[in-house]
Amino acid sequence: MQLNRPLNPTERVLMGPGPSTVPQRVLRALAAPTLGHLDPEYLTIMDETRQMLRQVFQTNNEMTLAISGTGSAGMEAAVCNLVETGDEMIVCVNGVFGGRMKDVAQRFGAVVHAVEAPWGQGIELEQIEAALKAHPKTKIVGIVHAETSTGEHQPLEAIAKLVRKSGRLLIVDAVTSLGGIDIPVDKLGIDVCYSGTQKCLSCPPGLAPITFSPRAVDAIDRRQSKVTSWYLDVSMLRSYWSNERVYHHTAPINMTYALREALQIVLEEGLEERIARHAHNYRMLRAGLEALGLEYIPQHSLTTLNAIKIPAGVDDLAVRKRLLKDFNIEIGAGLGPFKGQAWRIGLMGASSSQANVMLVLSALEQLLVEQGVAVERGAAQAAAAVANKSVASLV
Amino acid sequence: MQLNRPLNPTERVLMGPGPSTVPQRVLRALAAPTLGHLDPEYLTIMDETRQMLRQVFQTNNEMTLAISGTGSAGMEAAVCNLVETGDEMIVCVNGVFGGRMKDVAQRFGAVVHAVEAPWGQGIELEQIEAALKAHPKTKIVGIVHAETSTGEHQPLEAIAKLVRKSGRLLIVDAVTSLGGIDIPVDKLGIDVCYSGTQKCLSCPPGLAPITFSPRAVDAIDRRQSKVTSWYLDVSMLRSYWSNERVYHHTAPINMTYALREALQIVLEEGLEERIARHAHNYRMLRAGLEALGLEYIPQHSLTTLNAIKIPAGVDDLAVRKRLLKDFNIEIGAGLGPFKGQAWRIGLMGASSSQANVMLVLSALEQLLVEQGVAVERGAAQAAAAVANKSVASLV
Numbered sequence: 001m002q003l004n005r006p007l008n009p010t011e012r013v014l015m016g017p018g019p020s021t022v023p024q025r026v027l028r029a030l031a032a033p034t035l036g037h038l039d040p041e042y043l044t045i046m047d048e049t050r051q052m053l054r055q056v057f058q059t060n061n062e063m064t065l066a067i068s069g070t071g072s073a074g075m076e077a078a079v080c081n082l083v084e085t086g087d088e089m090i091v092c093v094n095g096v097f098g099g100r101m102k103d104v105a106q107r108f109g110a111v112v113h114a115v116e117a118p119w120g121q122g123i124e125l126e127q128i129e130a131a132l133k134a135h136p137k138t139k140i141v142g143i144v145h146a147e148t149s150t151g152e153h154q155p156l157e158a159i160a161k162l163v164r165k166s167g168r169l170l171i172v173d174a175v176t177s178l179g180g181i182d183i184p185v186d187k188l189g190i191d192v193c194y195s196g197t198q199k200c201l202s203c204p205p206g207l208a209p210i211t212f213s214p215r216a217v218d219a220i221d222r223r224q225s226k227v228t229s230w231y232l233d234v235s236m237l238r239s240y241w242s243n244e245r246v247y248h249h250t251a252p253i254n255m256t257y258a259l260r261e262a263l264q265i266v267l268e269e270g271l272e273e274r275i276a277r278h279a280h281n282y283r284m285l286r287a288g289l290e291a292l293g294l295e296y297i298p299q300h301s302l303t304t305l306n307a308i309k310i311p312a313g314v315d316d317l318a319v320r321k322r323l324l325k326d327f328n329i330e331i332g333a334g335l336g337p338f339k340g341q342a343w344r345i346g347l348m349g350a351s352s353s354q355a356n357v358m359l360v361l362s363a364l365e366q367l368l369v370e371q372g373v374a375v376e377r378g379a380a381q382a383a384a385a386v387a388n389k390s391v392a393s394l395v
Numbered sequence: 396m397q398l399n400r401p402l403n404p405t406e407r408v409l410m411g412p413g414p415s416t417v418p419q420r421v422l423r424a425l426a427a428p429t430l431g432h433l434d435p436e437y438l439t440i441m442d443e444t445r446q447m448l449r450q451v452f453q454t455n456n457e458m459t460l461a462i463s464g465t466g467s468a469g470m471e472a473a474v475c476n477l478v479e480t481g482d483e484m485i486v487c488v489n490g491v492f493g494g495r496m497k498d499v500a501q502r503f504g505a506v507v508h509a510v511e512a513p514w515g516q517g518i519e520l521e522q523i524e525a526a527l528k529a530h531p532k533t534k535i536v537g538i539v540h541a542e543t544s545t546g547e548h549q550p551l552e553a554i555a556k557l558v559r560k561s562g563r564l565l566i567v568d569a570v571t572s573l574g575g576i577d578i579p580v581d582k583l584g585i586d587v588c589y590s591g592t593q594k595c596l597s598c599p600p601g602l603a604p605i606t607f608s609p610r611a612v613d614a615i616d617r618r619q620s621k622v623t624s625w626y627l628d629v630s631m632l633r634s635y636w637s638n639e640r641v642y643h644h645t646a647p648i649n650m651t652y653a654l655r656e657a658l659q660i661v662l663e664e665g666l667e668e669r670i671a672r673h674a675h676n677y678r679m680l681r682a683g684l685e686a687l688g689l690e691y692i693p694q695h696s697l698t699t700l701n702a703i704k705i706p707a708g709v710d711d712l713a714v715r716k717r718l719l720k721d722f723n724i725e726i727g728a729g730l731g732p733f734k735g736q737a738w739r740i741g742l743m744g745a746s747s748s749q750a751n752v753m754l755v756l757s758a759l760e761q762l763l764v765e766q767g768v769a770v771e772r773g774a775a776q777a778a779a780a781v782a783n784k785s786v787a788s789l790v
Contacts, residue, residue, distance in 0.1 A: 003443055004659060007652055009436055011428040018645060022429045030649060031426035033406040034417045034599050036725045041404055048398055068601070069464045069626060072644040076626045104625045198645055204429050206463070206601055206647035228623055230499045231464060231471045247730070249467035250413060250593055252601035254425060255650070257402055264399060330431045335642070 012324075013351070015360055016332035017148045017305055017344045018176065019198035019205055020351040022258075026203055029261035030254050037251045046241065049256055052263035053209050056201075056271060057193060058184040063212035065241045066259055067232060068252050071175040071196025074208025076104050077232040078171045078192040082140050082216065084225050085109030089140040090131045090168075092116075092123040096149035096335045097173055101142045108228055113138065119337060120150045120297040120307070125158045132166055139219075140169045145183060146176035149335040151307030151344065152298040153181070156188055164189040169216055175199060178209065179266050180278040180304040180348055191216040197255070200278070200304055202349030203262035206255040262349075278303045281352045284383040285345065288361040291382035292368060292375055297342055304352070306345040307338070314371045316340050319364075327363040357383055407719075408746070410755055411727035412543045412700055412739045413571065414593035414600055415746040417653075421598055424656035425649050432646045440655055441636065441646070447658035448604050451596075451666060452588060453579040458607035460636045461654055462627065463647050466570040466591025469603025471499050472627040473566045473587040477535050477611065479620050480504030484535040485526045485563075487511075487518040491544035491730045492568055496537045503623055508533065514732060515545045515692040515702070520553045527561055534614075535564045540578060541571035544730040546702030546739065547693040548576065551583055559584040564611055570594060573604065574661050575673040575699040575743055586611040592650070595673070595699055597744030598657035601650040657744075673698045676747045679778040680740065683756040686777035687763060687770055692737055699747070701740040702733070709766045711735050714759075722758040752778055 014021045035042040054064045067077045079101065083089060089110040091102040094117040105112050113135045115127045123143060132138060141163045145154050156172065163170040169191040174183045178193075180200030185193050191213040198205035212220070212234065220227075220235055227233040231249065239246035266274060282303035286296070289308055297307040310316050316333065320343075323329045334342030345360060361379035369375055409416045430437040449459045462472045474496065478484060484505040486497040489512040500507050508530045510522045518538060527533060536558045540549050551567065558565040564586040569578045573588075575595030580588045586608040593600035607615070607629065615622075615630055622628040626644065634641035661669060677698035681691070684703055692702040705711050711728065715738075718724045729737030740755060756774040764770055 001439075001443055001446055003447055003662070005443075007424050007427055007440070007656060009427050009430045009440070009652070012430060012434065014429070014431060016431050019429050019431060019648060022649075027426040027428070027649075029402050031422040032402055032404050033422070034409070034414050034593075035404045035407060036409060036411050036414060037600070038728075039407065039719075039725060045402070045404070048396055051396055052398055069468065070645050070647060073464065073626045076624065100625070107621055107623050107625055196645065198429075198648075204647065204649040205432070205645045206650055226502055228502050229471065230495070230502055231468050250465050250591065250600040252465060252599065252647075252650070253414060253593075254417075254422075254599040254653075255601055255647070257404070258649075261402060267398070324434075330434060333433075 010328065013329045013356060013359065015346050015351055015356060016330045017346050018196065018348060020202045020346060020348040022202055022204055023265065023350050025265065026258050026261045030204065030258040032254070032257050034253050037253060038245065038247065042253060043245060045256060045260055049260045049263065050241065052260065052267060053211070056179055056263060056266055057211045059186045059211050061211045061213055063217050063234065063238060065210060065237060066256065067208040067210050068249065069208055070205045071208050073232065074194030074196065074210050075101055075173060076229065077208065077210055077234065078194050079104045079142070080108045080229045080232055081220050081227050081234045082169055082171065082192065083108045083110045084223055086111060087140065088113065088135055088138045089142060090115055090128065090135065090138050092143040094121060094123060094150065094152060095119055095144065095147035097144045097147055101144070101173065105142065120152055121299045122152055122154050125162060128159055128162060138168055140171060142171040144173040146174065146181060146302050146304060148176045148305060149338065150298050151302050151305050153300045153302045160188040160190060169219060176302065176304055179274065180352070181302065182275050185211055197259055197262065200348045201262045201266060203258045206252055207259050278347060278352050281347050281354060281357050284354065284386045285347060285357045285361070287386040288357065288379035288383035292365055292379045293373065304346065304348045306347065307342050308345070310341060310343055311373050314368065314373060319367050319371065322367055323363055329360055329363060354387060405723065408724045408751060408754065410741050410746055410751060411725045412741050413591065413743060415597045415741060415743040417597055417599055418660065418745050420660065421653050421656045425599065425653040427649070427652050429648050432648060433640065433642065437648060438640060440651060444651055444655045444658065445636065447655065447662060448606070451574055451658060451661055452606045454581045454606050456606045456608055458612050458629065458633060460605060460632060461651065462603040462605050463644065464603055465600045466603050468627065469589030469591065469605050470496055470568060471624065472603065472605055472629065473589050474499045475503045475624045475627055476615050476622050476629045477564055477566065477587065478503045478505045479618055481506060482535065483508065483530055483533045484537060485510055485523065485530065485533050487538040489516060489518060489545065489547060490514050490539065490542035492539045492542055496539070496568065500537065515547055516694045517547055517549050520557060523554055523557060533563055535566060537566040539568040541569065541576060541697050541699060543571045543700060544733065545693055546696050546700050548695045548697045555583040555585060564614060571697065571699055574669065575747070576697065577670050580606055592654055592657065595743045596657045596661060598653045601647055602654050673742065673747050676742050676749060676752050679749060679752045679781045680742060680756070682781040683752065683774035683778035687760055687774045688768065699741065699743045701742065702737050703740070705736060705738055706768050709763065709768060714762050714766065717762055718758055724755055724758060749782060
């Protein structure tokens with residue numbers, strides 16, 4: 001180990017399940033001079049950041065902020081602020097992140113009723129209806145919008161409507177969708193929605209954007225017990241993020257700069273346009289991957305993450321190592337039961353580009369041929385056909 | 396609010412209780428290209444970082460890592476990994492951060508026996524002896540080495556020896572001392588020691604260096620219940636930081652770059668030399684502040700943070716605003732009962748320099764005179780006299 005070597009990380013093409021490629025503009029913001037966490041200039045930056053977060057979450061929620069931790073800290077903050085020991089919570093589990101939410105809720109004392117679906121499938125409205133009927137004391141329903149482990153895109157409209165009508169609180173994990181797939185928090189009636197910075201926002205990992213509806217804030221205000229986590233206690237974080245500015249903990253100043261810049265980029269592009277870009281590049285990639293004979297795992301795929309089955313006889317690790325070494329491309333491995341069975345190709349934020357689609361398809365085509373897979377026709381051409389069609393439809 | 400304005404934070408002279416000034420070298424490392432959290436290059440950077448953390452903590456502890464949150468997340472990680480519901484813990488409280496540790500321990504289910512001392516005074520060995528006698532079932536003792544709210548430097552040698560001999564586990568908060576004041580973890584026999592990056596390490600806030608002794612790891616292994624916090628559960632973080640590399644959460648990649656660079660700077664200077672520099676600049680500042688008639692609050696002051704009483708009749712806010720506006724200097728306000736009563740002047744990491752000492756003394760002298768305080772003699776000269784004496788003693 002050479003501790004005094006200079007730090008020069010390779011510039012990767014980040015096409016895994018996150019982090020996505022961080023634009024130079026965001027890295028420059030990250031490296032701006034550090035201010036104190038109570039400096040008036042920093043407080044302005046916080047205000048601007050939360051205002052832009054509201055726009056990206058499509059919400060008017062006052063309690064919109066960035067948790068000082070990565071996406072999983074956002075999940076923990078969502079759960080631990082709403083759950084009190086003995087509270088009943090329905091958690092939808094159809095992948096790693098639903099399973100994680102169940103684990104987190106149980107740790108913080110919830111009685112969890114799991115609603116399960118096979119990995120790669122969505123949760124059905126009827127399952128939640130039945131669970132609510134079976135467990136009438138349920139206080140909270142938790143669900144993952146974009147299941148990063150399976151690539152499954154969970155439709156939320158009907159489920160959110162049901163939960164709202166039933167008077168329960170709805171927590172939605174939007175780690176792999178916020179800024180890349182439409183998630184209109186207020187329109188859907190979501191109570192707590194959280195994300196990470198390193199996915200479709202293309203900011204380095206380190207913060208977890210989160211928003212709480214007035215109903216959720218009211219539930220927090222009516223707690224009988226303190227939130228178990230001091231660090232994530234929103235009733236205290238609120239005082240720091242509001243005009244009271246009561247010191248809680250030292251915020252990750254430079255990460256806030258980066259998030260602010262990343263949000264500016266999102267709003268400059270336009271949320272709608274950005275979502276359309278993700279959809280377009282997904283269609284291209286999908287056409288190319290399917291042309292290579294690769295099969296999608298999810299019933300209803302995310303446009304931000306493509307989970308595909310590794311063809312029989314193909315050496316998972318060898319292909320990913322070659323992608324990294326020869327093409328400088330990172331893609332993701334399978335998680336849990338999908339270990340060795342799946343690849344996860346991310347098209348998030350700045351990484352979602354036609355150029356990256358073409359690059360990863362060409363590289364994969366070459367490596368699959370080397371691995372002895374019979375590839376029928378060029379993947380890049382299939383993708384290009386989709387691109388041309390989309391462009392034609394715009395003209 | 397102008398959301399599309401460019402981000403151009405002022406370069407402050409950071410002399411508050413943290414963050415301290417971040418060197419350009421660290422900011423450049425922060426802005427290096429983002430790697431994936433399982434990229435072999437990043438794993439090497441993690442290994443190097445933890446090896447350098449061991450050197451700075453003066454420990455051989457295998458379980459040495461950086462928690463993905465700020466210093467308070469380090470405190471929460473220390474407490475929640477050791478505490479199980481009903482465990483008895485002695486917490487020493489003589490300022491905000493001891494009080495915070497008590498709160499955190501209670502939230503995670505500990506029965507806390509507080510050992511208290513007035514703010515600005517240290518905890519005496521006899522108090523802990525008595526508490527251990529009164530509460531023989533005590534499992535953990537928690538104490539703050541550098542109480543950032545009062546500037547009190549807590550001597551640890553005798554207390555650590557006592558706790559070790561008694562078979563209890565010792566948690567030490569070294570947020571405002573690590574890298575600036577000697578804290579030899581192994582020599583003292585500390586079981587869990589944590590810090591923040593934005594104090595004497597002069598890295599932006601966002602990570603909490605932490606180290607666990609084999610005894611602490613053993614206690615974690617013998618837990619009957621899961622750690623309540625999933626995010627901070629060291630039994631899982633361990634698998635990611637070890638050669639197993641089991642994915643837990645996405646690490647704050649760029650912050651790790653910055654921490655690694657900051658630790659390199661510490662080791663290039665030399666830990667001993669760095670500690671001596673902090674002591675030297677403290678002596679200068681103290682001589683200058685006392686020449687201005689300003690009185691120290693703590694019985695035994697830290698060399699990294701100077702907590703002084705605001706003279707009667709002086710307008711706290713007006714002085715701090717002028718310091719910021721006219722001199723670009725940030726100093727800290729008083730916390731809790733010291734609000735409006737104290738200033739806290741930090742000399743941490745890169746902020747601990749003779750130049751900063753001279754600057755803050757000159758500025759304060761001018762502002763105190765303006766506030767009508769009778770200042771007897773030049774503060775800068777008094778500081779310079781100390782500097783000259785120190786230099787003479789070295790020749």
